[in-house]
Amino acid sequence: MSTDLQRYSTENQAEAIAAYAARRDLEIVRTYADEGRSGLNIAGRDSLRELIADVQAGRADYDAVLVYDISRWGRFQDADESAYYEFICRSHGIAVHYCAEQFDNDGSLPSSVMKSIKRVMAGEYSRELSSKVFAGQCRLITLGYRQGGPAGYGLRRFLVDEANEPKAPLARGEHKSLQTDRVILVPGPPEEVETVRRIYRMFVIEHRSEREIASVLQAEGVLNDLDRPFSRAAIRQILGNEKYVGNNVYNRVSFKLKRKRVVNTPDMWVRSDGAFEAIVDPALFDAAQVILAERARRFSDDELLHLLRELLGSRGVLSGMIIDEVDGMPSSAAYRSRFGSLLRAYRLIGYEPSRDYRYVETNRQLRLMHPEVVRRTIEEIEAVGGSVEVDRTTDLLTVNGEVTIAIVICRCRPTPAGSMRWRIRLDAGLAPDITVVVRLEADDRTVRDHYLLPWIDVGPRGRIGMAEDNGLDLDAYRTDDLGPLYHMLRRHSLEPTA
Numbered sequence: 469m470s471t472d473l474q475r476y477s478t479e480n481q482a483e484a485i486a487a488y489a490a491r492r493d494l495e496i497v498r499t500y501a502d503e504g505r506s507g508l509n510i511a512g513r514d515s516l517r518e519l520i521a522d523v524q525a526g527r528a529d530y531d532a533v534l535v536y537d538i539s540r541w542g543r544f545q546d547a548d549e550s551a552y553y554e555f556i557c558r559s560h561g562i563a564v565h566y567c568a569e570q571f572d573n574d575g576s577l578p579s580s581v582m583k584s585i586k587r588v589m590a591g592e593y594s595r596e597l598s599s600k601v602f603a604g605q606c607r608l609i610t611l612g613y614r615q616g617g618p619a620g621y622g623l624r625r626f627l628v629d630e631a632n633e634p635k636a637p638l639a640r641g642e643h644k645s646l647q648t649d650r651v652i653l654v655p656g657p658p659e660e661v662e663t664v665r666r667i668y669r670m671f672v673i674e675h676r677s678e679r680e681i682a683s684v685l686q687a688e689g690v691l692n693d694l695d696r697p698f699s700r701a702a703i704r705q706i707l708g709n710e711k712y713v714g715n716n717v718y719n720r721v722s723f724k725l726k727r728k729r730v731v732n733t734p735d736m737w738v739r740s741d742g743a744f745e746a747i748v749d750p751a752l753f754d755a756a757q758v759i760l761a762e763r764a765r766r767f768s769d770d771e772l773l774h775l776l777r778e779l780l781g782s783r784g785v786l787s788g789m790i791i792d793e794v795d796g797m798p799s800s801a802a803y804r805s806r807f808g809s810l811l812r813a814y815r816l817i818g819y820e821p822s823r824d825y826r827y828v829e830t831n832r833q834l835r836l837m838h839p840e841v842v843r844r845t846i847e848e849i850e851a852v853g854g855s856v857e858v859d860r861t862t863d864l865l866t867v868n869g870e871v872t873i874a875i876v877i878c879r880c881r882p883t884p885a886g887s888m889r890w891r892i893r894l895d896a897g898l899a900p901d902i903t904v905v906v907r908l909e910a911d912d913r914t915v916r917d918h919y920l921l922p923w924i925d926v927g928p929r930g931r932i933g934m935a936e937d938n939g940l941d942l943d944a945y946r947t948d949d950l951g952p953l954y955h956m957l958r959r960h961s962l963e964p965t966a
Contacts, residue, residue, distance in 0.1 A: 478501045478503050481536040481540070482501075484536055484567050484568055485534045485535075485536060485567050487567075488534060488565065488567035489534060494532065494534070496534070497529060497530050498529065498530060500515040500516065500518060500519045501515055502514065502515045502516055504955065506951075510542065510948075511947050511948035511949050511951055511952070512947065512949075512951035512952040512955060513542070514952060516541075516542075516553070517944070519533070520553060520556055521940055523556060523557055523560050523562060524556065524560065525940065526560075528560070528562060530562070531562060531563065532562060532563040532564070532565055533557050533562055533563070533564050534565045534567055535564060535565065535567065536566075536567055536568050537566055537567070537569050537586070538550065538566060538569065538583060538587055538590060539586070539589075539590035539593070541553050541554070542590070543590040543591055543594040544587075544590070544591055545591050545594070545595070546591075547584065547587035547588045547590075547591055548587075550587050550590070551583070551584075551587060569582070569586070605718065606718065606719070606738045608650070609716055609717075609718040609738045609739070609740055610738065610739075610740050611740070612652065612716055612740050612743035612744070613651060613652060613716075613743075614650075614651040614652055614653055614716065615718055618640065618693065618847055619653055619656070619693070620693060620706070620709065620711065621660055621663070621664065621692050621693040621702075622655070622656050622660040622661050622663065622664035622706075622712065622747055623653045623654070623655065623656050623711065623712075623744075623747070624637055624638075624653070624654055624655070624656045625637070625638040625651050625652075625653060625654075626638065626651065626652050626653070626654045627644055627649055627650075627651060628649065628650050628651075628652055629646075629648065629649055629650075630648040630649070630650070632650075635649065637654075638651065640693075640850055641850035641851060641852075641853055641854070641855075643851075652743075652744060653711060653716075653744040654744070654745060655745055655747050660693075661747045663685070663690060664706060664712060664747055664748060665747065665748060665749075665752075667681055667685075667703060667706055667707065668707065668748055668749075668752045668756055669752070670684070671703075671707055671756055671759070672752055672755045672756050672759065678700045678703040678704050679700045679703075679792075679793070681703045682697075682698045682699055682700050682702070682703050685697070685698040685703075686698060694843055694846060694847075695858075696839075696843070696858070696860075699839060701839075701840060707756050707760065708756075708757070708760060710739075710753075711744065712746065712747055712748040712753065713746045713748055713750050713753045714741070714742050714743060714744040714745060714746035715739060715740070715741045715742065715743065715744075716739060716740040716741075716743035716744065717737055717738070717739045718737065718738040718739070719732055719736055719737050719738045720732055720737055763798075767798060767802075769806065769807075772798060772802070772803065772806060772807075772813070773813070773816055773817050775797060775798065776791075776803070776813060776814075776817050777817045779791065779794060779797065780817065780819055785821075786810075786814060786819060786821070787821075788800035788810055791803065791810075834877045834879060834912070837877055838863070838875070838877055841875055841877060841906060842858070842863060842865070842875055845865070845873075845875060845904070845950065845953075846858070846865065848950065848954050849865075849867055849954060849957055851954075852954050852955075852957060852958040852959070853958060853959035854867050854868050854957045854958070854959060855867070855868055855869070857869075862874075862895075862898055863875065864898055864900060867957050868957070868959070871901050871902065871957065872898070872900040872901045872902075873900055873901065873902045873903075873904060873953075874895060874898055874900035874902075874903045875903075875904045875906065876892060876893075876894075876903055876904065876906065877906045877908065878890045878891070878892050878905055878906065878907050878908065878934075879908050879912045880907070880908050880909060880910045880912060880916075882910055887935065887936065888910060888935070888936055889933065889935055890907055890933070890934040890935075891931065891932075891933055891934075892931065892932040892933075892934065893930070893931050894921070894923075894926065894927050894929065894930055894931070894932065896927070896930060899923055899927060900923055901922065901924075902920055902921065902922055902923070902953070903919075903920075903921045903923065903926075903927070904918060904919075904920060904921075904950065904953065905918060905919040905920075905921060906918055907919065907934070917946055917947065917948055918946070918949065918950055919934075919942070919945045919946050919947075920945050920947060920950075920952065920953055922945075926942075926945075
């Protein structure tokens, strides 16, 4: 079940299942429950995964699985997925009973037809609910209210009531408690507001690059909203976000029904201009957008190669770092995207590096990705009420003063036969409680999946080699996203005992 206030609460399901078992003289020997988890996919459904693993491994000490109704397998968008999990149980000699359905799961034609219809209806319910929620969010955006996400450097979230009267500021990780309350953005501390304006002045008037601006702020010891030194990416985010001129923009990225994340075109954005108090002069913001747009303009292949030849002529050597440091030069990522790799672009202009730079470039890309992954992880942990301390030397996260977490990004190593391999090194010196492994696809940019590896189980190995399928001893820790980690770290209040 995904929320508490519904007929699908685990307590209500347990009562209905117990009554069903009593009527049929069945004894309940084990219970699997996923509380507060979405049924859109199996990610984060630890109990369901455990049930399937027990059945497949022959550990199931029962003859039947009692399910409240068909939708409790999940409201999958592919109706065959819930059928697949039922098939696994039945193929291992374990019957499946649906306790709240109006038919017996006896394999008859009416039963099979009803199950198919119910599975489709479960997925359709999620689609309809998603559409209604999205429409409601869009309406609130047009009314000038913030819909989720951190405020960002220089801004703060502020709570207002249904009459738009101010109530209280919201600290990082805090959420509104009343459904009728709304959230807006207001200017943050004066020193942060001035830093944002200074970033725009350095970029537009002094013609400094994002990297140079970040270096200036780092030298001065200025920290961003996550209490970390400014990076080039953080400066770029500030320069391109319309919230600094008071515009409320939504739906730039879609992740509906927990499926593929999609970057939407501007015509699909939902916006309300002038919704908040601006902290940057609109003329200065527009000038910054012109500069960014000129940098992002699409060069032809010939233009890209011409610029690369000129850079080679002036520097005598090429690398991704050299390309990225030159103002006005397309990024190394643009060359990789257009030509498949930097090495292929080098060959097209007749340049052969004196050494193999492939792993150097890949490792550099991983170093650039790591701070962003850490930042997003911290935000999500704080969003569920956790507190995070970061060791700036090791990037080790300490959550709630109790749990230590290390984040490792693992690049893919294709074999000559075309299969994929990953090599993971666990830091014995740090010995974190949990190592979050982010496995990448063969392009070394797209996240494939995650592994949440507890040190007590896998840490002593030191190094782990992974394939696409690794058996239950490793794949039991696999998850599509980090939802299970955030659920585990969620803070819960305890009622006092007598």
